[in-house]
Amino acid sequence: MNDFGLYFKLGYEHIADLKGIDHILFIVALCIRYQFADWKKLLVLVTAFTIGHSITLALSVFDIINYSMSWIEFMIPVTIVITAFSNVFVKKFNFRAKFPLIYYFALFFGLIHGLGFSNYLKSLMGKDESIVVQLLAFNIGLEAGQLLIVLGILFITLIFVTLFKVNRREYMLYVSAVAFALALEMAVERFPLHH
Numbered sequence: 001m002n003d004f005g006l007y008f009k010l011g012y013e014h015i016a017d018l019k020g021i022d023h024i025l026f027i028v029a030l031c032i033r034y035q036f037a038d039w040k041k042l043l044v045l046v047t048a049f050t051i052g053h054s055i056t057l058a059l060s061v062f063d064i065i066n067y068s069m070s071w072i073e074f075m076i077p078v079t080i081v082i083t084a085f086s087n088v089f090v091k092k093f094n095f096r097a098k099f100p101l102i103y104y105f106a107l108f109f110g111l112i113h114g115l116g117f118s119n120y121l122k123s124l125m126g127k128d129e130s131i132v133v134q135l136l137a138f139n140i141g142l143e144a145g146q147l148l149i150v151l152g153i154l155f156i157t158l159i160f161v162t163l164f165k166v167n168r169r170e171y172m173l174y175v176s177a178v179a180f181a182l183a184l185e186m187a188v189e190r191f192p193l194h195h
Helices: 002-016 018-031 036-061 069-089 101-124 131-163 168-190
Strands: none
Touching (some): 002 018, 002 101, 018 069, 018 101, 036 101, 069 101, 069 168, 101 131
């Protein structure tokens, strides 16, 4: 079962790694509109993202789908740009819709991020070992890392909005603008026809 611990750690470190800031930026853009009081909606949101990336991670690791890694590396920052931009349309923070558009973004963009994770995971895995255990452990590790990032975002939001009395919408737009700008730069750098 040592394998499980190893792949859990790899999954956790992969999402929390500051060198892989694109995945962190995506989670920031996705979650910045929410606060602790919205934890149920946030849980659905993060779960939708996890389901999305778990599907493509599995399909890729089992060699059911093949794709161009350069296009996936380009598409990941594009998902951040779109998600960060969507925050502009959040005028009020009373999230009443049962299935808001952001849930579908999380699920669909999770599919793209899963392909990004899979390249890393495939490079680590042996051919003769139990892929299922490794895949499960890596996914659970990713989820644990994601939840820590979400908690971090919620705490920072709490400090700025509640303690420092920063306007909640202005704060969300500022953070979204930073994520948007960083992701746009990444997308331009990674554009496949650029090389």
